[in-house]
Amino acid sequence: MRCPLSSHLKKALPPFVSFLLFFSLLELANRLNLISSQLLPPPSQLWVTFVSMFSDFKEAFLQTSTSVSVGLILSALLGISAAVAFSLSPILRRAILPFAIFFQTVPIIAIAPLMVIYFGFGQPTVVASSLIVSIFPVIANTLIGLENVSRGKLDLFQIYHANRWQTLWKLRWPSAYNSIYAGLKVACGLAVIGAIAGEFVAGGGLGAMIDSARTQQRIDIVFVCLFLLSSLGLFLVGALRLLNYFMQTHFHYGLTLKD
Amino acid sequence: MISLQNVSKKFDSLSVLRHVNLEIQPGEFLTILGPSGCGKSTLLRLLAGLEKPTEGELVRPKNNLNFSFVFQDSELLPWRNIEENILLPLELTLKKESSGQLEDILSLVKLSSFKKYYPHQLSGGMKMRVSIARALMTNPSLLLMDEPFSSLDENTRFEMQDQLLHLQKTKKISIVFVTHSISEAVYLSDKVQVFSSREGCSIFEQKILFDGKRNDEIRLSGTYNNYVTMLSQKMKQAVIPFQTGDANALPS
Numbered sequence: 325m326r327c328p329l330s331s332h333l334k335k336a337l338p339p340f341v342s343f344l345l346f347f348s349l350l351e352l353a354n355r356l357n358l359i360s361s362q363l364l365p366p367p368s369q370l371w372v373t374f375v376s377m378f379s380d381f382k383e384a385f386l387q388t389s390t391s392v393s394v395g396l397i398l399s400a401l402l403g404i405s406a407a408v409a410f411s412l413s414p415i416l417r418r419a420i421l422p423f424a425i426f427f428q429t430v431p432i433i434a435i436a437p438l439m440v441i442y443f444g445f446g447q448p449t450v451v452a453s454s455l456i457v458s459i460f461p462v463i464a465n466t467l468i469g470l471e472n473v474s475r476g477k478l479d480l481f482q483i484y485h486a487n488r489w490q491t492l493w494k495l496r497w498p499s500a501y502n503s504i505y506a507g508l509k510v511a512c513g514l515a516v517i518g519a520i521a522g523e524f525v526a527g528g529g530l531g532a533m534i535d536s537a538r539t540q541q542r543i544d545i546v547f548v549c550l551f552l553l554s555s556l557g558l559f560l561v562g563a564l565r566l567l568n569y570f571m572q573t574h575f576h577y578g579l580t581l582k583d
Numbered sequence: 584m585i586s587l588q589n590v591s592k593k594f595d596s597l598s599v600l601r602h603v604n605l606e607i608q609p610g611e612f613l614t615i616l617g618p619s620g621c622g623k624s625t626l627l628r629l630l631a632g633l634e635k636p637t638e639g640e641l642v643r644p645k646n647n648l649n650f651s652f653v654f655q656d657s658e659l660l661p662w663r664n665i666e667e668n669i670l671l672p673l674e675l676t677l678k679k680e681s682s683g684q685l686e687d688i689l690s691l692v693k694l695s696s697f698k699k700y701y702p703h704q705l706s707g708g709m710k711m712r713v714s715i716a717r718a719l720m721t722n723p724s725l726l727l728m729d730e731p732f733s734s735l736d737e738n739t740r741f742e743m744q745d746q747l748l749h750l751q752k753t754k755k756i757s758i759v760f761v762t763h764s765i766s767e768a769v770y771l772s773d774k775v776q777v778f779s780s781r782e783g784c785s786i787f788e789q790k791i792l793f794d795g796k797r798n799d800e801i802r803l804s805g806t807y808n809n810y811v812t813m814l815s816q817k818m819k820q821a822v823i824p825f826q827t828g829d830a831n832a833l834p835s
Contacts, residue, residue: 476658479633483652484675484721494674498662576662576701 365544370551373544380533385552388519388529391447392556395454396515400508402455403462410463411470411496412488421463428460432518436525445526453522458511465507469500501577505568512560516553584609584757585630585648585725590639592625599625601784603639605776607725607757612748614760614772616814618822622783623761627652627727630759650725651718655733657710659702659717666698669717676721684720691750692716708739712746719754726751728760732767741799744770748797765818769810770797777814779821787817 347367353359354366361369374381406424410417427435436453443449473496481491523531530549537545571577586606592599599622607613615623628634629641631652651672659668666685673680689695692712702710711731718726732740748771751758762768768775769791777787791810793801801807 474656474658476654476656477660479628479631480652480654480658480671481675482633483631484672486675490675494671495660498660501662576664 362541362543365547369544370548374548377545377548381548381552384528384530384533384549385556387447388450388516388523388531388553389556391450391522391529392454392515392519392560395451395519396458396511396560398451398455399458399462399511399515403459403507403511404466404504406459407463407466407470408492410467412492417467424460424463427456432457432521433524436521439522440526443526446528447526449526450519450522450528450531453526454515454518457518457521458515461510461514462504462507465503465510466500469503470496472503473499498575498577501571505564505578508564509561512564513557515560516557520553584611584644586642587626587629587636588640588642590629590636590641592622592629592634593637598782600629601782603784605785607759609724609757610751610755612751612758612760612771612773614762614768614775615778616762616765616768616775616818617778617783618763618780618818621778621780621821623763623778624655624729626778626783627729627759627761630725631727648725649721649723650727651721651723653711653714653718653726653728653731655730657702657714659710659713661702663701664698665694665700665702665705665713668702668713669698669720672717672720678721680720688716688719691719691753692746706739707735708743711735711743715747715750719750722754724756726756726758728758730761730763733762733764740767745798747771765811765814766802769807769814770802775814777817777821786821789814789817 350359350364351366351368354361354364354369406420410421432453435456436449439449439452443452470492477495477499478491481495486494519529520531520534523529524535530553534546534549537543537549568578584607587603590603590605591601603626605613605626615626617623625634629636631650632641660671663671666689669685669688670680685698686695689698692715694709694712694716697705697709702713705713714731732743735743744767747758750756760768760771772791775789775791776785777789778784779786789810793804793806795801
């Protein structure tokens with residue numbers, strides 16, 4: 325019989341080993357003066373910086389993660405609601421969707437200064453920036469999922485005279501689940517990118533810390549911020565996977581769309 | 584009960600059905616037999632009201648006809664268990680289940696112990712039985728079936744055919760069954776209509792009569808083989824115009 329613990333270990337071992345190997349080589353290359361610590365600081369130096377400036381990092385991390393979480397939650401709520409509205413009304417879709425595409429194609433760094441003018445310096449601008457960057461994949465994926473329902477199943481609902489709401493909640497919505505999940509996964513990474521771009525111009529959080537470290541040539545601070553950001557991204561994806569597990573076990577959503 | 588009078592159906596310039604006349608009697612098992620692309624499925628969709636005829640008329644009884652549809656793929660909802668899938672038509676039509684109805688239908692299709700299972704846990708034959716059970720939940724007087732057994736292996740198919748005949752007798756329902764399997768049509772039907780391959784129209788009608796009950800022994804009888812041979816010949820004729828491209832060469 326397979327032991328579940330050993331199967332988890334088997335999954336976790338390869339990334340853990342490659343991670344360890346990479347940092348050992350980096351440390352070794354620095355000690356042997358093969359790489360300049362001004363370009364790639366050794367992991368031991370990063371750890372020292374992290375411990376000595378822990379309270380600064382903690383505050384910045386909490387600020388950024390709050391902005392990212394709020395931006396992501398708003399993007400999920402607004403994005404999914406917009407896609408549902410678009411799927412119900414083709415006129416609304418034609419009227420509004422071009423604006424969503426506009427926000428997707430204009431680089432966030434170009435509109436972030438505008439956000440500062442509208443929302444001022446600080447968290448509201450960061451949240452808005454995170455939302456603008458991450459909402460498009462949620463809208464697009466949800467819309468694709470809601471519309472990608474087999475003709476046979478739609479016929480079945482039509483035969484029993486299902487109304488639009490019944491078709492939406494009992495057929496389109498569960499059918500779209502996998503697609504929505506994929507959109508949210510993409511949005512997790514984008515929400516972090518949007519928040520950092522927002523913090524570059526509006527201040528606060530890890531983004532502002534990176535910006536100020538850049539002016540002081542403190543590359544070690546930049547790297548610690550980058551690790552904290554990637555761990556934030558990993559945490560968000562992990563939380564989403566947990567939610568997905570809950571939806572699969574309790575609602576049987578997304579298990580298999582082919583019956 | 585329900586009839587098509589001189590019905591034609593076109594999708595843009597593509598003619599799919601041409602001057603079809605069809606009448607379904609109460610309790611009758613009618614099979615539409617024809618090669619792929621002859622408009623069999625479109626005919627069922629017309630009967631179900633999923634398509635409107637381009638010409639001709641669909642005559643239904645004055646009191647709204649209660650019918651159900653069984654699709655080629657079972658079209659079960661994977662996030663609902665078997666019980667929830669079977670109850671779907673009642674949920675959509677906002678009707679209440681009469682006491683014991685679900686249990687009766689589950690035992691009729693031999694799935695009583697599987698009601699809490701999910702579709703991905705069932706075999707192809709079981710999924711089709713769930714699909715039939717779902718169709719029976721609204722107590723239909725007409726069942727429209729679009730090649731329901733085409734993806735099943737032969738043993739399961741034979742078993743499903745027997746169960747379907749049993750259901751029809753028990754529930755006293757009319758069935759319009761679409762297939763391209765000649766042997767299936769002969770075994771199941773009271774009447775077979777053969778459709779031509781292009782611009783589908785009925786080219787031949789045959790009543791099927793056997794002495795005694797339909798069972799595996801029937802498949803070995805001379806009468807059964809005669810029907811199969813005759814319908815095979817008609818099916819060959821049905822395909823000829825499509826192959827030669829001469830639509831006027833339809834057999835009369």
